[in-house]
Amino acid sequence: MRNIIPYSKASKSLSKREKVGQFFMPAAFINDTEEEISALENLIKEQGIGGLCFFHSRASAATNFEGKKKIIYNTDSLNTLKKLIKRYQKAAKHTLLISIDAEWGLAMRIENTPQYPYAICLGAMTSNLDLVEAVGKNIALDCKDAGIHWNLAPVVDINNNPNNPVIGYRSFGEDKENATQKALAFIKGTQEAGILTSIKHFPGHGDTDTDSHLDLPLITKNKEELWENELYPFRKIIASGKLDSVMIGHLSVPALAGGNKISSSISKDIIKGVLRKELGFNGVIISDALNMHAVSKNYPKKGELEWLAFDAGNDILCFTEHTFEGIETIFKKAHSKAIEEAFKRVWLLKEKAINNIQNEKEVVIDSSEVNSKIAQKSITQIIANSTDFKNEKFVGIAITNLSENSFFNHIKKEKEFNFYLTSKNSISEIQTMINDYKNILLSIETPKVKPHNKFDIPEYYWDFIEDLLQTKNVILYVFGSPFILNHITYKKAKSVIIGYQDFKEFKITGANHFLKKIEANGSLPITIS
Helix, strand or coil, rough: CCCCHHHHHHHHHHCCHHHCCCCCCCCCCCCCCHHHHHHHHHHHHHCCCCCEEEEEECCCCCCCCCCCCCCCCCCCCHHHHHHHHHHHHHCCCCCEEEEEECCCCCHCCCCCCCCCCCCHHHHHHHCCCCHHHHHHHHHHHHHHHCCCEEEEEEEECCEEEEEEEECCCHHCCCCCCHHHHHHHHHHHHHCCCCCCCEEECCCCCCCCCCCCCCCCCHHHHHHHHHHHHCCHHHHHHHCCCCEEHHHHHECCCCHHCCCCCEEEECCCHHHHHHHHCCCCCCEEEEEECCCCCHHHHHCCCCHHHHHHHHHHHEEEEECCCCCHHHHHHHHHHHCCHHHHHHHHHHHHHHHHHHHCCCCCCCCCCCCCHHHHHHHHEEEEEEEEECCCCCCCCEEEEEECCCCCHHHHHHHHHHCCEEEEECCCCCCCHHHHHHHCCCCEEEEEEEECCCCCCHHHHHHHHHHHHHHHHHHHHEEEECCCCEEEEHHHCCHHHEEEEEECCCHHHHHHHHHHHCCCCCCCCCCCCCCCH
16 A cells, blocks of 8 residues: 655645545445446546545445335455455545444444444443453454554444434443443554544434434433533543544534534534534544435535535545535635645544554454353343243244244253244244243344334234233343333343344353353343333
């Protein structure tokens, strides 16, 4: 990879328009057509953009709001990504700053890559910051190997709204101190590998019931409440002096915006006022994706949104859809001093990133080993009337889409019992086969991690689960979001244990807990009704 010239030289050698181009970070899609790839190459060459933010495809969740396009599975996405990065870098006059959302690993965007637990699972560990560091470092090393400089993570939003459609599992939990310490550990691990981080979504996306990909969430709390809770992780992490950047969310927070319901991403009061002046942050500020409907649908004139975002105080404009018009508008309207100040911050960040990524390659710790340790430290028992059936007969039932079940298979090595999977048997078949059993070992695996449409679990499954809880002795293990408990009378169960992930390592840990080989040492990081 080419070295990047120092800021002292870049400031003199780049024209004003070239400097403005450095603020733009449009989307790049791993599974684009050749025609689309060529178009982006031309954009890089002609507009001199500063970076790219990679996504899986144009049909992927973050960019396909209506969900009508089919996402194509590509087993070779990682190699495609590496080739594309090299190709796009070759097209650039100045080395591009490459970013991606890899909150739980490259698997967030790329198939067949290591996946680590969601933040909610890390938040369930009562200590073990070393494991959070390991996750951050492993993800960073995977990024580094691919040619990525910047992991747009971690999320530091406080998870205090169970109806939040987009943050939930991505947050470390509802406790502000726990979220802050876990985020600092993730940042430490990431930076050890020479990769940039960004805390998000300022000033806090946790207490919303609207997805900002679709519309603008409104937060009506007063400033004192926000300062003590939502802003707490941002304040503490900024004060630590260990932060590369802050991502601004698309949120309406009148208490921080002079009473206006304007989006935080284009609010001078919030970015220049709260973040720059009150919190004293002097680093790079990046916008959340500007294609998100929270803002994009309100500014149809090309270049207007990009200008408003820059004028409000964003240094890097992520997922710009109107790059040419945006550059032209900022070039014409912005004061030269504002352009130079933002350019300096962006260029110095690029220097840091590109120098770091050329460091000697380190060995990634086996992801399964890390995940197993996290599974053992995070498993949480929230009802503990019993953890076994005291040698009585029981039957296993798994609400799952998978054809194999390592949870039951591992238990079966030591206990003889029958089990049934909803992926293989209908509910009516299972009801017939369990008719003579009073003790049920129930495993629930959520097919979707987001709470929309009740996690995509069919209604008749919920009815079946409820019937079991009302009529049988149930020990319940949840390998997925603990928020599913809000949809059932879980307190009727003899025991309830949260495993957080559907990974094999977590199911084996759950089996060992059922077999009384380990204790549940985790603590639920959110409140269940």
